[in-house]
Amino acid sequence: MAFHGRRRKVCRLCENHVTSVDYKDEKLLRRFIVERGKIIPRRVSGNCAKHQRMLTRAVKRARIIAILPFVAETYR
């Protein structure tokens, strides 16, 4: 790709002053995974390291109790 003139991304969780990410908050977690169920990388979402750690831990917990999928087949 020719241009890398991207906007500076700001951590969306910092913007909202999030202090802890709850594994039960499906609606929030869904924003940070792709349809397939993968966690969106920091370089794409622009999250800060601290919040990304909170997120990944929460997503992984949510997966254990089937709130979120490990893998989702979005089409067949």
Added chain:
Amino acid sequence: MRLYETTFITDSRLPESEIEDEIKRVEETINSNGGEIVETQRWGVRRLAYEIEKQKQGYYAHFLYKANPEVPGKLETGFKVNEKIMRFLTVVSEIDLEERQRRIEAGESPTPTIEFEDRRRRRFDDDDDEDDRRRRRPRRHHDDDDDDDRNDRRGGRGRRPANDESKNDSDEDEE
């Protein structure tokens, strides 16, 4: 004592009384080991994100409690041998009890709701500029792929519409 959260999923086809028994059993285990239950939540029947034991839904119960460190272990050994429990999870709770109490008294929901302003999903810029289009394009390409499968089945191999073909080609060149 520490603050823990335990969630279990049980078979939603069980009669209500049996589900209640399971919930009571957990509560008794906590209480008889010197723990203190803050709240028991019955989330009820929920869709599972993936099938567990061939089931697409399950009954969720969630416990927030203070207990000594040996209590979660006791609960979990109980869950492991209990065939009615499909899945369970215990975590050291990050909930701030004082904060929670304050919120309840103020009539708010006990957990803070995090609302982001409305933006389209999987867009991380405010504007719809060059880099968005570039980033999103390959995805659209994958979606097209799926549709093509249907076309393939209908029309046989290699009989895609000509303009479709050229579009895909140009996309691939870019990547």
